[in-house]
Amino acid sequence: MTSRIAREPLAPVAQYPPELVTHYRERGYWTDETLAGFITAAAARHPDNEAVVGSDATGAQTRLTYCDLDRRSSAVARGLSGLGVRAGDRVLLQLPNIVEYVEALFGVLKLGALPVFGLPAHRRTEIGYFCQFADVAAYIVADRHGGFDYRALAREVNEGLETPPVVIVAGDPEEFVGFDSLRGYEVPVLADVDPLSVAFLQLSGGTTGVPKLIPRTHADYLYSVRASNPICGVDDSTRMLVVLPAAHNFPMSSPGILGVFHAGGTVVLAPDTMPSTAFGLIESERVTHASLVPPIALAWMAAPSKADHDLSSLRVLGVGGAKFSAEAAARVPTELGCTLQQVFGMAEGLVNYTRLDDTQELIVSTQGRPISPDDEVRVVDDDGALVEPGTTGHLLTRGPYTIRGYYRADAHNAEVFDAEGFYRTGDLVSVTDSGHLIVEGRAKDQINRGGEKVAAEEIENHLLSHPAVHDAAVVAVPDEYLGERTCAVLVISGDAPTVGEIKRYIRGRGVAAYKVPDRVEFVTEFPVTGVGKTSKAALRRVLSESIAAQTLSS
Numbered sequence: 434m435t436s437r438i439a440r441e442p443l444a445p446v447a448q449y450p451p452e453l454v455t456h457y458r459e460r461g462y463w464t465d466e467t468l469a470g471f472i473t474a475a476a477a478r479h480p481d482n483e484a485v486v487g488s489d490a491t492g493a494q495t496r497l498t499y500c501d502l503d504r505r506s507s508a509v510a511r512g513l514s515g516l517g518v519r520a521g522d523r524v525l526l527q528l529p530n531i532v533e534y535v536e537a538l539f540g541v542l543k544l545g546a547l548p549v550f551g552l553p554a555h556r557r558t559e560i561g562y563f564c565q566f567a568d569v570a571a572y573i574v575a576d577r578h579g580g581f582d583y584r585a586l587a588r589e590v591n592e593g594l595e596t597p598p599v600v601i602v603a604g605d606p607e608e609f610v611g612f613d614s615l616r617g618y619e620v621p622v623l624a625d626v627d628p629l630s631v632a633f634l635q636l637s638g639g640t641t642g643v644p645k646l647i648p649r650t651h652a653d654y655l656y657s658v659r660a661s662n663p664i665c666g667v668d669d670s671t672r673m674l675v676v677l678p679a680a681h682n683f684p685m686s687s688p689g690i691l692g693v694f695h696a697g698g699t700v701v702l703a704p705d706t707m708p709s710t711a712f713g714l715i716e717s718e719r720v721t722h723a724s725l726v727p728p729i730a731l732a733w734m735a736a737p738s739k740a741d742h743d744l745s746s747l748r749v750l751g752v753g754g755a756k757f758s759a760e761a762a763a764r765v766p767t768e769l770g771c772t773l774q775q776v777f778g779m780a781e782g783l784v785n786y787t788r789l790d791d792t793q794e795l796i797v798s799t800q801g802r803p804i805s806p807d808d809e810v811r812v813v814d815d816d817g818a819l820v821e822p823g824t825t826g827h828l829l830t831r832g833p834y835t836i837r838g839y840y841r842a843d844a845h846n847a848e849v850f851d852a853e854g855f856y857r858t859g860d861l862v863s864v865t866d867s868g869h870l871i872v873e874g875r876a877k878d879q880i881n882r883g884g885e886k887v888a889a890e891e892i893e894n895h896l897l898s899h900p901a902v903h904d905a906a907v908v909a910v911p912d913e914y915l916g917e918r919t920c921a922v923l924v925i926s927g928d929a930p931t932v933g934e935i936k937r938y939i940r941g942r943g944v945a946a947y948k949v950p951d952r953v954e955f956v957t958e959f960p961v962t963g964v965g966k967t968s969k970a971a972l973r974r975v976l977s978e979s980i981a982a983q984t985l986s987s
Contacts, residue, residue: 463833469544487702523548526573551563572590637780646841670698728904728967752765799869812824822864831856912951
């Protein structure tokens with residue numbers, strides 16, 4: 434057993450107003466259910482159901498029932514306690530899609546400690562920041578994943594910290610604590626937590642800078658999980674394939690692994706995002722649901738190997754994380770033989786789904802409507818005034834599972850939360866008469882071309898309708914005369930069209946002349962964020978550097 438290193442208590446977080454707490458309780462949104470008791474309660478309801486299928490840190494295929502997962506996560510909680518981790522401490526999880534992830538997740542929660550969700554793609558800058566900013570007591574990693582040694586990362590991070598966390602490694606621990614050794618400790622009682630207290634710190638979905646930390650409570654998060662299941666058709670027969678990093682908010686709760694575990698279904702963990710891997714698992718495990726970001730959905734549809742596998746068990750494909758173009762969305766039923774469910778949400782709270790019984794037009798052309806009758810949505814202009822229905826504007830929201838402030842970010846909170854507690858999401862949307870949201874883009878993705886505003890998402894949708902365009906991103910590039918010009922960056926499938934052909938094609942779609950891309954670049958792949966989204970920030974940076982270099986050489 435290691436000695437206890439005292440950690441600072443969790444800093445105060447923004448609270449819901451008392452009248453809303455009462456209202457959400459009375460409406461049954463918030464209950465006494467907590468994530469600390471979550472998997473034990475699930476095991477009591479579905480003891481022998483298969484909970485999780487996947488590889489462990491050694492690569493061995495593993496199958497756990499709910500009783501198995503309950504027992505293993507309790508052992509992890511006991512082991513963490515033996516290492517000096519206490520209720521209220523923060524524990525950084527940076528694990529790939531292996532069974533140790535779910536054991537660690539529920540072990541930390543049972544102890545009353547707070548998971549901080551790192552992603553496999555994070556490196557020294559992000560991990561060092563999380564450890565210091567959240568005063569992390571323990572850091573749980575795999576030994577290696579994707580050719581990267583996380584033990585070396587842990588050494589590098591700990592060298593820069595005054596009070597480094599205890600490092601726990603799934604696989605070969607070298608000088609660190611082995612994950613398997615946690616099961617050797619004993620502690621008699623696990624924590625009893627307040628359902629209105631903070632359960633974990635999630636990461637913001639921003640693509641620039643270090644992500645901010647999002648405090649989610651047991652009550653608010655579990656409401657969104659419970660409410661998602663009937664909307665998404667999740668029950669105890671569900672077998673959900675998890676291709677995206679399991680720690681990300683989308684595959685964790687929309688409806689995600691928590692939704693499946695709450696219903697008594699089975700989570701199937703994919704070791705990578707390759708279509709061939711996914712198709713093999715869909716066939717062998719009779720997968721019924723999967724959740725993807727648009728680039729991976731496009732890759733699935735384009736993959737020749739789909740013809741070599743039986744995908745008939747797949748019923749619902751959720752696509753979210755970024756807008757899925759209408760052109761691509763319309764192809765899902767034909768290409769993959771399942772129902773598309775568009776998902777538009779954020780780790781800060783609000784989640785929207787197209788319903789499984791929506792018309793095909795709504796499924797293809799919108800990003801869904803909110804989960805809750807008490808999700809409040811406002812769409813405003815640049816001056817904060819409400820816009821007319823159907824008009825594009827800035828999305829503001831508040832509700833029973835949307836946070837009231839980021840963790841230890843007073844200055845930022847003052848900018849993104851208004852006096853009434855509405856969260857300024859940074860998204861540009863319009864709302865249909867049926868209450869469905871259409872995502873038009875991000876405010877920062879709006880290109881100001883000499884005073885004419887160009888919505889990147891609109892032009893991307895046109896580009897994606899071209900038969901040779903596999904994926905597209907429209908970004909701003911600096912221009913001395915106009916301030917910004919538009920640049921279309923394209924991934925091509927098959928024979929490459931010329932720049933002139935692309936411009937003529939967009940003109941032929943009937944758009945305003947100023948919306949035709951000023952510049953067209955071809956690439957083999959896009960830079961992506963840790964959860965597989967196209968990184969427009971990286972594209973802008975590369976293009977700006979290229980333009981600067983061309984200017985210097987001319």
